Amino acid sequence: MVETNNRRLPVGIQSFEKIRKEGYLYVDKTDIIWQLANTDKTYNYLSRPRRFGKSVLVDTLEAYFTGKKELFEGLKIMEMEKEWVKRPVIRLDMSQAGARPETVRSYLDNAFHTLETEYGIVVRQDSSLAVRFKNIIEGAYNETGQQVAILIDEYDSPLQHSWKTPQHEACTSIYREVFAILKADDKYEKFVFITGITKFTQISLFSVLNNLSNISFEPEYAAICGITKEELLRDFKPEINKLAEYEGWTFDEAVAQLTAYYDGYHFSRRNMVDVFNPFSLINALADSDLKNYWASSGATSLLPKFVDDMDIRLKDFDNCALLSTIIETSDVTGGGSELFLYQSGYLTIKGYMNGTYLLGIPNFEVKQALSEIVLPTLAMRKSNDIQSTQA
Incomplete structure (x- = not known):
């Protein structure tokens, strides 16, 4: 019997800190993450499908920028990063913002209130969300003396869900108002990273941030999300062996079945490395069963x-x-x-x-x-x- 009981797969876990502190298996992409975090491009946008590991990537970037060196012990980034500067991080997860203008405003109001409290920013009662966002960026910089990292995860969630409804234009206008501040405050910003699935170009992230670099097709980031065949064979041999034993397959047959079911994604014409859907692959290896995990997750x-x-x-x-x-x-x-x-x-x-x-x-x-x-x-x-x- 193949022994996998002492190995923990991060099924549904999006917290890098939880993965590292509680001993879950982590596929090491920190060399690519370091390269992204230290690019000379301030504004970066990455599009990947749902359930493809974007939130874990954002969480890892947050841990890096807040200087949590202890979480990265033994990973590739330790050979690359020498300074571990602790920076203020502004993180927004727009998947929590609903699909109506009032829920988007409520989410931003709550997120900004938390940041204002953290940096001791006094808010005037009549301040708009845009003014508050600007004051947070500048206040975080003035408080710490370090340029700010801004991470916006699933930016398009409210826009996707409100599309073809009467609420869409009102949601879009909030985005135009609030996120135009990113360009105006560029001298206070070290790194801005935005993830999403779909691209809505009429909002300020794309129309105002004309220097927003779309890294979604860049060859060096082709495998920044997802799991490659090399990573599968390197990191998941016990689970592959267990699946093979359950199904009466050889190891190579199990790999071939996993490949047929969950592999085959390519994100750059200049780097056609095969990428597995990580959500489906990890679920299949955890269950020792090949099922349709991705569609049943609401994709x-x-x-x-x-x-x-x-x-x-x-x-x-x-x-x-x-x-x-x-x-x-x-x-x-x-x-x-x-x-x-x-x-x-x-x-x-x-x-x-x-x-x-x-x-x-x-x-x-x-x-x-x-x-x-x-x-x-x-x-x-x-x-x-x-x-x-x-x-």
Whole structure:
């Protein structure tokens, strides 16, 4: 019997500190994280699909910038970082902000109040959210003497969920008001990092921050989220052996099955390293079972908002072309259904030729989700739409 009882896999855990302090297995990406944190580009944006490890990445960056050296003992970053400067960190998780303007304002009001208390900032009663954000950035700098790191996780969550509702424009206007401050206060900022799934270019993060660097397609960051085959074989051998034993497979057969189910993502045409969906892979290894973890986690819930205009045939998903200008720079609300399918993880880069990306379904898990969950849902709604127009 393969012994894996003393190994702890971080199923559903997004706290880097918890992973490190409580002995969960951590796939070491701190060399790439150090490179990102020390780039000469102040403003950085990373798009990756849902459940792909963006929040753990943000949490690791927060631990780095707050100088928690003890959490990184034994990791690659220890060979690279010599100073461990403790900086003030402003972190916002917009997935907690709801999808209505009042919930977005309430979330920011609460987050700003916590930061104002931390840095001893006196707030005037009539201060707008934008003024408060500006005062927090400058106050944190003045209090500590260090430039600030600003981390905004899942920036697009309220915009995705409010899209095609009367609340969307009001949510967008809050973003324009508040986040325009980032550019105005650049001298106080060391590093600004924004994660998301989809790109809404009409908000200030993209229209005002014209120097925002989209690192989503950069070759050096192709594997910053997710797990590569090399990392799977290096870090998860006991769990692979356990799965093989349960199913009556050899080790190599177990790897081949995991690859077919959960691998196949590519995020850079200049670095086509295969990347596994980390949420699905870790769940499968923890359960010693191959199931559709990603779709059942709610990863399909937003699809009908963005693909209601397409001819729904599975073969069209698995062989489509998209111009590089659309996939790299376009707004999800105007880029067509293929753009949303790529950004949300249903399609991935399969090749590149003459300014055009070739896209396809990454793996069996996604194909199964599309055929068994997504397409029937869309077809049912399309049928209902037809019936309602005929009624």
